Amino acid sequence: MYSRAPFIFFVLILVLIGLGSIYYRHVEMGVPLTAGEQIEIWQIEAQLEFTGNDAAVNAKLTLPTDINYTLLDETTASPAYGVHVLRDELKAEVIWSKRRVQGKQTLYYKASYKKAVNPGTEPAAQGSPELEVWPEPYQGSAQILLDDAFNKSGNQATLVLQLLDLLNSDHQHMAMLLSKYSKSEVLVQLMTMAEMPAMLVRGLVLEGGRRNQQLIPLIKAFINDAWQIINVDSATTLNDLPILVWQQDSPSLFDVEGGRNSKIFFSISKSSQSGLLEANRLINRDDVIDFGLYHLPIDQQNLFRGILLLPIGALVVVFLRVIIGLKCSGTFMPILIATSFIQTELVNGVIGFLLIVSIGLVIRSYLSHLNLLLVSRISAVVIVVIGIIILFTVLAFRLGLTEALTISFFPMIIMAWTIERMSILWEEEGGKEVLIQGGGSLIVAVIAYLMMDNVLIRHWAFNFLGVHCLIMAVILLMGQYTGYRLLELRRFKPMAED
Amino acid sequence: MRNLANPFTLRERGIMGMNQRNFSYIGRYNDRALYPNVDDKLKTKTLALEYGIAVPDLIGVIRYQHQVTHVFDILAKHNGFCIKPAKGSGGKGILVILHSDANGYQKPSGDYVPKDEIIRHISNILAGLFSLGGTADVAVIEALIEFDPIFDGLSHEGVPDIRLIVFQGYPMMAMLRLSTHASDGKANLHQGAVGVGIDIATGKAKRAVQYDQPITTHPDTGKKLADIQISDWQQLLYLSAGCFEMSGLAYLGADIVLDKQKGPLVLELNARPGLAIQIANGIGMLPRLKAIEAMDRRRTKSIAERVDYAIKNFNN
Numbered sequence: 001m002y003s004r005a006p007f008i009f010f011v012l013i014l015v016l017i018g019l020g021s022i023y024y025r026h027v028e029m030g031v032p033l034t035a036g037e038q039i040e041i042w043q044i045e046a047q048l049e050f051t052g053n054d055a056a057v058n059a060k061l062t063l064p065t066d067i068n069y070t071l072l073d074e075t076t077a078s079p080a081y082g083v084h085v086l087r088d089e090l091k092a093e094v095i096w097s098k099r100r101v102q103g104k105q106t107l108y109y110k111a112s113y114k115k116a117v118n119p120g121t122e123p124a125a126q127g128s129p130e131l132e133v134w135p136e137p138y139q140g141s142a143q144i145l146l147d148d149a150f151n152k153s154g155n156q157a158t159l160v161l162q163l164l165d166l167l168n169s170d171h172q173h174m175a176m177l178l179s180k181y182s183k184s185e186v187l188v189q190l191m192t193m194a195e196m197p198a199m200l201v202r203g204l205v206l207e208g209g210r211r212n213q214q215l216i217p218l219i220k221a222f223i224n225d226a227w228q229i230i231n232v233d234s235a236t237t238l239n240d241l242p243i244l245v246w247q248q249d250s251p252s253l254f255d256v257e258g259g260r261n262s263k264i265f266f267s268i269s270k271s272s273q274s275g276l277l278e279a280n281r282l283i284n285r286d287d288v289i290d291f292g293l294y295h296l297p298i299d300q301q302n303l304f305r306g307i308l309l310l311p312i313g314a315l316v317v318v319f320l321r322v323i324i325g326l327k328c329s330g331t332f333m334p335i336l337i338a339t340s341f342i343q344t345e346l347v348n349g350v351i352g353f354l355l356i357v358s359i360g361l362v363i364r365s366y367l368s369h370l371n372l373l374l375v376s377r378i379s380a381v382v383i384v385v386i387g388i389i390i391l392f393t394v395l396a397f398r399l400g401l402t403e404a405l406t407i408s409f410f411p412m413i414i415m416a417w418t419i420e421r422m423s424i425l426w427e428e429e430g431g432k433e434v435l436i437q438g439g440g441s442l443i444v445a446v447i448a449y450l451m452m453d454n455v456l457i458r459h460w461a462f463n464f465l466g467v468h469c470l471i472m473a474v475i476l477l478m479g480q481y482t483g484y485r486l487l488e489l490r491r492f493k494p495m496a497e498d
Numbered sequence: 499m500r501n502l503a504n505p506f507t508l509r510e511r512g513i514m515g516m517n518q519r520n521f522s523y524i525g526r527y528n529d530r531a532l533y534p535n536v537d538d539k540l541k542t543k544t545l546a547l548e549y550g551i552a553v554p555d556l557i558g559v560i561r562y563q564h565q566v567t568h569v570f571d572i573l574a575k576h577n578g579f580c581i582k583p584a585k586g587s588g589g590k591g592i593l594v595i596l597h598s599d600a601n602g603y604q605k606p607s608g609d610y611v612p613k614d615e616i617i618r619h620i621s622n623i624l625a626g627l628f629s630l631g632g633t634a635d636v637a638v639i640e641a642l643i644e645f646d647p648i649f650d651g652l653s654h655e656g657v658p659d660i661r662l663i664v665f666q667g668y669p670m671m672a673m674l675r676l677s678t679h680a681s682d683g684k685a686n687l688h689q690g691a692v693g694v695g696i697d698i699a700t701g702k703a704k705r706a707v708q709y710d711q712p713i714t715t716h717p718d719t720g721k722k723l724a725d726i727q728i729s730d731w732q733q734l735l736y737l738s739a740g741c742f743e744m745s746g747l748a749y750l751g752a753d754i755v756l757d758k759q760k761g762p763l764v765l766e767l768n769a770r771p772g773l774a775i776q777i778a779n780g781i782g783m784l785p786r787l788k789a790i791e792a793m794d795r796r797r798t799k800s801i802a803e804r805v806d807y808a809i810k811n812f813n814n
Contacts, residue, residue, distance in 0.1 A: 322517060325516065374622070374625035374626055374627050375625065424590075424627065429689060430682070430689075433689075479521075480521060481517055481521075482515070482517050482518035482521045482522055483505065483515065483517060483518070484505050484508060484509075484513075484515040484517070485515060485516055485517060486502070488515050488516060489502040489503045489504075489505060489508070490501050490502055490503070491710060491777075492503050492508055492513050492515075492776075492777070493501060493502065493503045493710075494707075494710055494711060494712065494777065495503065495508065495511060495513050495776065495777060495780070495782070496503035496504060496507040496508055496511070
């Protein structure tokens with residue numbers, strides 16, 4: 001007797017590796033769970049214009065560091081300028097420089113962003129910012145407004161809502177404050193007075209097809225242990241449109257030394273892309289340990305797309321034989337037939353298979369009269385199969401049946417062996433057994449094909465290699481299944497009656 | 499669902515399924531290295547002679563293609579004979595010749611076979627047409643069995659044989675296989691042969707099935723199957739029990755025929771015997787297998803002790 005513990009342990013390890021790898025691929029790398037999943041990509045173009053003073057120019061544009069968005073790529077277009085993109089933990093900026101500039105200049109910076117798959121959390125606010133006291137009577141009015149809002153609220157979140165309400169009301173103190181300060185400044189001042197960390201940032205509303213956009217003032221406030229973006233004009237904390245925070249912690253958005261009349265515009269366009277492609281593009285760049293096959297040349301990738309379907313087919317065969325108890329000729333012959341069905345499509349494939357096997361059987365029955373040795377006979381059958389395939393291909397082409405041309409995808413050696421086995425089966429056990437086993441093989445092949453041709457299964461088999469660990473675990477478990485097969489329940493039916 | 503048995507009922511009645519047979523018995527008890535002892539009939543025969551197990555006489559062996567034409571020298575001395583592939587399975591490739599005369603060689607069906615056909619058959623055997631995995635094989639020529647008159651009217655063309663399942667050397671379940679017109683003279687139950695369950699204790703028929711359904715008479719001859727009593731039953735049990743030591747396989751199917759003169763002879767052994775024997779006997783084999791597995795010191799028992807145990811305990 002032996003212990004089952006190591007076996008169970010091994011299966012568990014496989015399941016854990018499989019699930020872990022699937023989790024990692026999906027959650028950390030953003031590989032989508034379904035094949036056709038699209039993600040939105042925003043292409044943002046910043047257009048910086050200025051007039052040169054006939055002197056050296058250093059133009060600096062602050063770039064976004066919003067952790068809720070992932071930068072996919074960036075480019076600059078600026079004739080004859082030296083361009084540097086500087087990025088570190090605190091800030092990101094692009095600097096254009098040129099020794100001598102005169103006349104109107106236009107510099108472009110383009111970037112594409114997508115929503116981050118798994119955004120990190122921003123560090124919590126370090127205490128509340130220092131209060132800069134406004135001159136009277138403004139500071140007094142602000143205090144009155146804050147007291148008013150404070151009394152009508154229960155916690156930080158409702159206080160913010162009250163302040164926003166006040167901001168858009170025609171309260172006389174508010175009117176006075178707004179005569180000197182902008183709405184955003186007032187709100188930040190009020191929140192700072194309430195010891196809630198808040199700061200002014202500027203961001204871009206991401207909406208496709210917009211041109212000549214400017215950054216809008218926003219307030220980033222630390223409410224209930226999380227940073228939130230408040231759009232003062234829409235007077236809400238819920239963003240209908242996504243907002244990319246562009247400028248934060250830096251005094252100016254752009255800064256042109258040696259130029260005048262400087263202006264900046266943003267235009268935004270939205271596009272959809274396959275989530276899968278994007279996920280894999282990022283993997284290439286980050287160069288982390290990955291379980292994907294996207295580093296391989298396309299040829300190899302396509303090869304593996306096919307190979308990685310075989311475990312699915314094997315699973316089907318094991319299930320149908322061990323659990324259902326279907327008889328088929330040759331253990332894995334049906335999988336190979338199923339892979340050729342993928343090329344030929346199902347109906348063509350089944351018709352082609354039946355044609356090749358039946359004609360092969362007729363010719364094989366003649367060969368058996370020639371009294372040949374086994375190896376020669378099978379070799380002869382191989383050649384006959386090739387002949388049949390050529391014949392049908394040419395016939396189909398002449399008749400204009402282009403769908404039938406795919407018949408040449410059948411594996412010829414396998415077909416020859418199938419014919420040989422069926423033929424022997426016919427001679428020894430009769431036509432009925434040939435129909436049972438041939439039909440069984442065909443059923444297994446069709447089921448395997450339907451599984452292997454499923455878009456979702458193909459996607460999983462290639463993109464989540466962890467699936468194969470799970471398949472392995474299931475196959476191992478079925479390898480120790482000692483219960484009855486489904487068809488045995490029918491076979492032993494008389495035994496259960498009395 | 500009306501056509502399916504309840505798996506729990508089957509389990510309760512001790513019916514063994516294919517998966518359990520493969521995993522818990524064949525996989526666990528039958529060492530792969532010993533398979534050639536039973537898969538190669540020539541080797542089985544050699545072993546049988548060493549262990550004193552009665553087998554049909556060996557007339558000759560054809561090993562190479564160039565010897566094929568010499569087969570007629572060997573055959574000339576014998577009237578009836580049987581040509582088999584040494585590594586054949588499931589009764590494939592067995593050519594039985596009842597007698598030879600001026601017209602050629604006569605098969606049990608009455609058809610005559612020309613010399614060409616015999617040469618072709620042997621060539622096929624040598625090329626591995628009938629062997630497991632298609633490997634090259636040798637042709638074994640055996641003396642014909644003159645079957646015991648007790649089987650008169652019970653078999654169509656083929657030789658009736660008795661299949662015994664021997665577990666750890668204990669004969670555990672037995673069935674008589676009668677070929678029919680439907681099975682084309684073959685003794686395989688799934689091809690339509692009749693299976694008659696035999697009581698291990700007495701050698702008497704218990705019940706009979708064809709195509710898994712109970713029957714009472716032979717479908718071709720109409721002879722009553724319940725009257726069958728196998729002669730030399732005790733000797734047959736000894737013979738089958740001895741096959742364990744000879745082959746080394748703990749889960750074994752022994753196919754035994756009764757010869758008119760020589761008594762029971764082991765025709766062939768099978769390392770993967772089928773499950774139809776349970777249907778023929780109307781009982782599952784798991785309780786018996788478990789009883790033997792649960793025994794102490796079962797390996798030190800002699801053949802006689804094991805047969806006695808089987809007769810006492812497996813008598814229903």
